Amino acid sequence: MRLALDAMGGDHAPGPIVTGAVKAAQSDAELRVVLVGDRALIEPHLAGADSVRDRLEVFHCTQVVGMDEAPVVALRKKPDNSISRCWQLLAERKVEAIVSAGNTGAMVAGGFRLRLFLKNVKRPGIAAMMPTLKGPCVLLDVGANVAPKPEHLYQYGVMGAIFAKHILQKPQPTIGLMNIGSEEAKGHDLAKDTHALFKASTLKDQFIGNIEGRDINKGVCDVVVTDGYVGNVVLKVCEGVFDFVMKMAGKELFATLQNEKHLAQLALQNLVKRYDYHEHGGAPLLGIDGIAIICHGSSGERAIESALAIAATYARAKLNALIVQELENSPHLPSGEE
Amino acid sequence: MRLALDAMGGDHAPGPIVTGAVKAAQSDAELRVVLVGDRALIEPHLAGADSVRDRLEVFHCTQVVGMDEAPVVALRKKPDNSISRCWQLLAERKVEAIVSAGNTGAMVAGGFRLRLFLKNVKRPGIAAMMPTLKGPCVLLDVGANVAPKPEHLYQYGVMGAIFAKHILQKPQPTIGLMNIGSEEAKGHDLAKDTHALFKASTLKDQFIGNIEGRDINKGVCDVVVTDGYVGNVVLKVCEGVFDFVMKMAGKELFATLQNEKHLAQLALQNLVKRYDYHEHGGAPLLGIDGIAIICHGSSGERAIESALAIAATYARAKLNALIVQELENSPHLPSGEE
Numbered sequence: 151m152r153l154a155l156d157a158m159g160g161d162h163a164p165g166p167i168v169t170g171a172v173k174a175a176q177s178d179a180e181l182r183v184v185l186v187g188d189r190a191l192i193e194p195h196l197a198g199a200d201s202v203r204d205r206l207e208v209f210h211c212t213q214v215v216g217m218d219e220a221p222v223v224a225l226r227k228k229p230d231n232s233i234s235r236c237w238q239l240l241a242e243r244k245v246e247a248i249v250s251a252g253n254t255g256a257m258v259a260g261g262f263r264l265r266l267f268l269k270n271v272k273r274p275g276i277a278a279m280m281p282t283l284k285g286p287c288v289l290l291d292v293g294a295n296v297a298p299k300p301e302h303l304y305q306y307g308v309m310g311a312i313f314a315k316h317i318l319q320k321p322q323p324t325i326g327l328m329n330i331g332s333e334e335a336k337g338h339d340l341a342k343d344t345h346a347l348f349k350a351s352t353l354k355d356q357f358i359g360n361i362e363g364r365d366i367n368k369g370v371c372d373v374v375v376t377d378g379y380v381g382n383v384v385l386k387v388c389e390g391v392f393d394f395v396m397k398m399a400g401k402e403l404f405a406t407l408q409n410e411k412h413l414a415q416l417a418l419q420n421l422v423k424r425y426d427y428h429e430h431g432g433a434p435l436l437g438i439d440g441i442a443i444i445c446h447g448s449s450g451e452r453a454i455e456s457a458l459a460i461a462a463t464y465a466r467a468k469l470n471a472l473i474v475q476e477l478e479n480s481p482h483l484p485s486g487e488e
Numbered sequence: 489m490r491l492a493l494d495a496m497g498g499d500h501a502p503g504p505i506v507t508g509a510v511k512a513a514q515s516d517a518e519l520r521v522v523l524v525g526d527r528a529l530i531e532p533h534l535a536g537a538d539s540v541r542d543r544l545e546v547f548h549c550t551q552v553v554g555m556d557e558a559p560v561v562a563l564r565k566k567p568d569n570s571i572s573r574c575w576q577l578l579a580e581r582k583v584e585a586i587v588s589a590g591n592t593g594a595m596v597a598g599g600f601r602l603r604l605f606l607k608n609v610k611r612p613g614i615a616a617m618m619p620t621l622k623g624p625c626v627l628l629d630v631g632a633n634v635a636p637k638p639e640h641l642y643q644y645g646v647m648g649a650i651f652a653k654h655i656l657q658k659p660q661p662t663i664g665l666m667n668i669g670s671e672e673a674k675g676h677d678l679a680k681d682t683h684a685l686f687k688a689s690t691l692k693d694q695f696i697g698n699i700e701g702r703d704i705n706k707g708v709c710d711v712v713v714t715d716g717y718v719g720n721v722v723l724k725v726c727e728g729v730f731d732f733v734m735k736m737a738g739k740e741l742f743a744t745l746q747n748e749k750h751l752a753q754l755a756l757q758n759l760v761k762r763y764d765y766h767e768h769g770g771a772p773l774l775g776i777d778g779i780a781i782i783c784h785g786s787s788g789e790r791a792i793e794s795a796l797a798i799a800a801t802y803a804r805a806k807l808n809a810l811i812v813q814e815l816e817n818s819p820h821l822p823s824g825e826e
Contacts, residue, residue: 220673255669283732293668296676330631330720331593335558338634338717363724367732379676382668383718384725386701391729394621394705398759399737406755410748417744421736 151180153461154245155454157187158214158232159252161447164188167251168195170454175202177455181462184209184245186232211235214252217447221255225263233260240440241266247441247461249432251449257442258294258435266439268470270477273302274437275378276444277313278385281425284369288314292381294435300343303327303375307353308480309436310373312472317464320372325353326361328376328384336360340377352480396422431456434464437473441465489518489800492583493792495525496552496570497590499785502526505589506533508792513540515793519800522547522583524570549573552590555785559593563601571598578778579604585779585799587770589787595780596632596773604777606808608815611640612775613716614782615651616723619763622707626652630719632773638681641665641713645691646814647774648711654805658710663691664699666714666722674698678715690818734760769794772802775811779803 155171157164164187171183172195182205185192189210196206213228215221225234236248237260250257258276261267267274275291275298288310295302307325314323327345329337334345337360348357358371363384366374376384396418403414431453432443443461445453493509495502502525509521510533520543523530527548534544551566553559563572574586575598588595596614599605605612613629626648633640645663652661665683667675672683675698686695696709701722704712714722734756741752769791770781781799783791 218671220671281732283735296668328721330634330717330724333556333558341717363721363726364728364731366725367728379668379679380718380721383666383701384721386668387704387722387725388701388729390702390705391726392733393702394619395730395733395737395759395763397621398763399733399756402755402759403741403752406751406758407745407748408751410745410751413744413746413748414741414752417740418737420744421733421740425733425736 151462151465152182152184152245153458154184154186154209154236154239154248155458156232156236156248156250156252157185157192159250160445160449161217162450163251164191165195166451167449167454168192170451171206171458172196172199172202173451173455174458175199175205178459178462181205181458182207183458184239186211186235186239187214188212209235209239215256217253219253219256221253221259224253224256225259231256233257237261237264237266240442246465247443249443249445249454249457249461251445251447251454254293254444254447257444261435261438261442268437268439269474271437271473272305273298274435275302275306275309276381276433277310277436278381278433280366280374280388282367282369286318287366287369287372287374288318289366289374289376289381289384290436291376291378292385292433293378296377296379298340298377300340300347303340303344303377304347304351305437305477306375307348307357307373308476309473310375311353311356312469312476313434313436314372316467316469316472318372323356323372325357325373325375326365326371327357327359328363328374328380329360330362332360332362334359344375392425431458431460439470489803490520490522490583491796491799492522492524492547492574492577492586493796494570494574494586494588494590495523495530497588498783498787499555500788501589502529503533504789505787505792506530508789509544509796510534510537510540511789511793512796513537513543516797516800519543519796520545521796522577524549524573524577525552526550547573547577553594555591557591557594559591559597562591562594563597569594571595575599575602575604578780584803585781587781587783587792587795587799589783589785589792592631592782592785595782599773599776599780606775606777607812609647609775609811610643611636612773613640613644613647614719614771615648615774616719616771618704618712618726620705620707624656625704625707625710625712626656627704627712627714627719627722628774629714629716630723630771631716634715634717636678636715638678638685641678641682641715642685642689643775643815644713645686645695645711646818647811648713649691649694650807650810650814651772651774652710654807654810655802656710661694661710663695663711663713664703664709665695665697666701666712666718667698668700670698670700672697682713730763769796769798777808
């Protein structure tokens with residue numbers, strides 16, 4: 151199992167990124183990681199990795215896309231950047247998966263540019279895992295496709311359901327459409343047309359209809375389908391509210407408790423460890439011919455280690471073959487430009 | 489100060505709704521409340537309200553729009569419904585403000601139907617108060633206008649800033665545009681065009697540009713502008729995450745603490761009281777010629793009491809005159825259909 155890791159991507163690159171790869175290789179003996187980036191900056195962080203050094207290669211490149219650079223412009227101006235090099239390795243089948251905590255827009259644009267899409271997929275979408283009272287659910291798209299068509303959202307339902315079934319182990323995953331009310335006629339045209347498409351499809355028995363923002367964390371469905379603009383906002387609002395509530399709860403508990411303040415602090419730290427978005431590793435760009443994992447810009451060692459492990463799990467689950475097959479079997483979608 | 493209250497609107501109507509009005513009248517001696525709804529159902533809840541009975545009138549009507557009914561159809565089929573009667577009282581200048589915890593869509597549609605808009609306002613928008621680390625901010629629109637044009641969003645900025653200045657006491661309110669990244673070129677066409685409109689306007693010094701979902705609760709700006717679809721999702725996601733984190737924190741603390749579990753419970757209850765969306769009263773539909781407050785469907789006595797007090801505050805602040813004047817002074821907006 152050979153994966154490529156963008157060693158230059160993320161707020162803390164390359165140190166903790168490279169260390170994350172070392173840790174991942176140590177815990178999975180089948181893993182080979184290609185570290186893509188500036189050799190001179192990467193190698194110092196490989197000192198002490200002797201036991202796995204033969205499974206860590208460096209693919210040298212000279213450029214980096216900055217976290218705040220305009221993606222498409224950056225990819226064009228910097229042909230030797232680490233993200234494009236990762237995509238190139240994937241396109242040439244030299245690796246089974248690529249992982250980056252770098253500029254999300256550039257990571258998506260890199261794949262779109264090569265049109266490295268699975269057969270029948272119109273637009274790949276980023277799938278984020280959201281915690282709920284009933285275990286994780288999948289929210290997609292969270293930022294690859296900000297102005298999708300109904301068919302794109304329908305395909306997100308297909309891909310999300312396959313993901314939920316084979317990765318989250320939900321035997322018959324349910325699908326909800328993010329909207330502003332439960333009635334069919336709610337929302338804008340995109341929501342209404344997508345609703346109709348699901349109702350007329352082979353997924354109709356898994357489709358529970360519209361869900362509202364407050365339903366996600368209740369776990370009312372396994373897959374939440376939405377456009378990349380709304381999904382991205384939702385993902386980040388969750389982050390923001392989580393941070394806010396934890397801060398406020400900490401303050402309130404500190405003011406109220408007497409002798410067990412330290413225990414309360416421990417409890418809250420446990421909660422952060424379990425749910426904090428910075429601790430967990432990466433969202434797959436579903437619909438790509440290969441596996442591409444996009445990590446939070448603030449990813450540290452642990453997040454990268456976890457993302458590489460996740461990439462290996464996805465590769466082993468052979469989700470892509472299932473996606474191609476399922477889309478083949480899908481009802482005829484309204485034709486038209488992609 | 490005469491206000492109308494939809495006595496039939498909300499999950500718990502009419503009992504706690506009417507009691508909320510009694511409480512509001514008791515704490516504000518200038519308040520007169522017209523209770524709109526079925527007299528036979530309202531009057532029993534006025535027993536014991538003798539001290540304020542002369543300031544509580546009943547406006548009898550026979551129909552109610554259900555919480556899940558399709559708004560426009562319901563308003564047409566039920567001409568004597570309590571929401572339409574409230575709007576009628578406002579249009580006839582018999583009251584200064586109307587308050588409802590009923591069907592939000594019907595409340596909005598009622599005002600749009602009469603086109604009871606302030607001069608120069610193209611589309612009213614619902615403004616919700618969001619808690620942040622730096623005190624409340626205003627998020628709008630949260631559901632009145634799901635497919636707005638850039639001019640509508642610009643006007644939300646104008647109205648939100650006036651609201652933040654005069655109600656939230658922010659001398660020079662800052663305005664942010666909800667988007668999926670900070671760079672100008674981010675997002676869909678609506679976001680990009682709205683960004684350009686703000687940059688070219690007299691609000692340009694107050695406009696801080698794009699903000700992301702995680703920025704709201706940090707308090708990076710006083711007014712967050714977005715379309716009604718995204719705003720509604722954001723509002724409800726905040727509710728959902730808040731509930732989720734409070735549940736998880738409660739569990740974790742209960743498992744970790746030893747002798748001070750009850751104190752922790754108290755602390756969390758305080759937090760809920762302070763931030764729970766069910767406890768607070770109502771979001772104004774800004775841009776209406778008059779005052780219209782939309783309350784959460786689950787509003788109880790306290791939420792209604794607070795919404796009526798808020799309606800009185802808005803009326804006294806004479807925000808509408810300021811909105812008309814500010815829109816008069818605004819730069820020339822691209823013309824076109826509204």
